[in-house]
Structures are given as C-alpha cells and as structure tokens.
Amino acid sequence: MEPRALAGDERAIEGLPIRLVIALVVGVASLSVMMNTLGGIQTLGVTELDVKPTPEVIDEASTDVTVEVVGPQGDRVANATVVATGGTATLGSVTTARTDTNGTATLALSPSLGPNQDEGTIQFDVKPPAGGQYADERGNTEVLVVAGG
Known part of the structure; x- marks a missing residue:
C-alpha cells in the first residue's frame, strides 16, 4: 500500500461526525430516561x-x-x-x-x-x-x- 493512499482516503473524516451525532442522540435519550426514573422515585409515596x-x-x-x-x-x-x-x-x-x-x-x-x-x-x-x-x-x-x- 502506498503511503499516500491513506492521506487521500476521506471516509474516516465523513464517518466520524455522524458517529458522534448518533452517540450524542443516544446519550441524551438515555439521560432523559434516567432523569424521569429518578424524578418518579421521589414522588412515588405522595x-x-x-x-x-x-x-x-x-x-x-x-x-x-x-x-x-x-x-x-x-x-x-x-x-x-x-x-x-x-x-x-x-x-x-x-x-x-x-x-x-x-x-x-x-x-x-x-x-x-x-x-x-x-x-x-x-x-x-x-x-x-x-x-x-x-x-x-x-x-x-x-x-x-x-x-x-
């Protein structure tokens, strides 16, 4: 493989932001579910x-x-x-x-x-x-x- 072949490959640059966006969306959704669960525990006995x-x-x-x-x-x-x-x-x-x-x-x-x-x-x-x-x-x-x- 030529040393310059990786320098011309742009797939890693295109794929990285999309993976970060997906991870961010999944993380926010998970945090939202956890916060609702914790909020419900406090009012459970009211x-x-x-x-x-x-x-x-x-x-x-x-x-x-x-x-x-x-x-x-x-x-x-x-x-x-x-x-x-x-x-x-x-x-x-x-x-x-x-x-x-x-x-x-x-x-x-x-x-x-x-x-x-x-x-x-x-x-x-x-x-x-x-x-x-x-x-x-x-x-x-x-x-x-x-x-x-």
Missing part, C-alpha cells in the same frame, strides 16, 4: 388529597358544610386543614377548619352572589397534615351556590 363536601349545593343563606378530606381510595385523612375561599361566589372571609380523627371538618359558610348571577362556586384547598406523604396539587371538588332558596 398521595393526592381531595374533598367531599356535604351538601354539594347550597343557597346564599348561612350554611354549615361538612367536608371530608379523602385520599384516592376514599380513605379519610385526620389533622388536615381545610380552607374555603370564594370561587365565582363571594365569601366574606376565608374560612378554615381542621379535620378530626374521622377526617371530617365543619365550616360555617355565608356565600353571596353578584348582581345578575344565578350561581357560583366555593373552592376548597387542603393543607395536608405535617409529616405525612400527602399533597394537594390538583383542583378539589367545589360547592355550588345557587340564587334563591
């Missing part, structure tokens, strides 16, 4: 909470609403703080209550609707008990407020 208000429909009169704080399987959660705020209905102030050992809390609500408003909602947020694996990141069940009575 349980999303929701509320079950009773009654679900009220009018503008003062009403006691009983709220159950529940997990995905319907299990009740004690020592959680329930916060009621006006959604499309108006509350005079933010109302809070702590759930008892049965996972229920009672809130005294006095909602009002605006002029020409036939219905509105009251929203609930839950502050999970300290030290638990609970979270309240999604929207919760709301109470419907209707005009009249």
Whole structure:
C-alpha cells in the first residue's frame, strides 16, 4: 500500500461526525430516561388529597358544610386543614377548619352572589397534615351556590 493512499482516503473524516451525532442522540435519550426514573422515585409515596363536601349545593343563606378530606381510595385523612375561599361566589372571609380523627371538618359558610348571577362556586384547598406523604396539587371538588332558596 502506498503511503499516500491513506492521506487521500476521506471516509474516516465523513464517518466520524455522524458517529458522534448518533452517540450524542443516544446519550441524551438515555439521560432523559434516567432523569424521569429518578424524578418518579421521589414522588412515588405522595398521595393526592381531595374533598367531599356535604351538601354539594347550597343557597346564599348561612350554611354549615361538612367536608371530608379523602385520599384516592376514599380513605379519610385526620389533622388536615381545610380552607374555603370564594370561587365565582363571594365569601366574606376565608374560612378554615381542621379535620378530626374521622377526617371530617365543619365550616360555617355565608356565600353571596353578584348582581345578575344565578350561581357560583366555593373552592376548597387542603393543607395536608405535617409529616405525612400527602399533597394537594390538583383542583378539589367545589360547592355550588345557587340564587334563591
């Protein structure tokens, strides 16, 4: 083989960048899968909470609403703080209550609707008990407020 024959061969120069691009794409894809797996491990034990208000429909009169704080399987959660705020209905102030050992809390609500408003909602947020694996990141069940009575 002539010594100059390798100097004129350009296949190595053409093949090298393509191999680097393929290795980079495979490496980024692998890193993405590993990061998603590690991110999922941290949130594996977190349980999303929701509320079950009773009654679900009220009018503008003062009403006691009983709220159950529940997990995905319907299990009740004690020592959680329930916060009621006006959604499309108006509350005079933010109302809070702590759930008892049965996972229920009672809130005294006095909602009002605006002029020409036939219905509105009251929203609930839950502050999970300290030290638990609970979270309240999604929207919760709301109470419907209707005009009249």
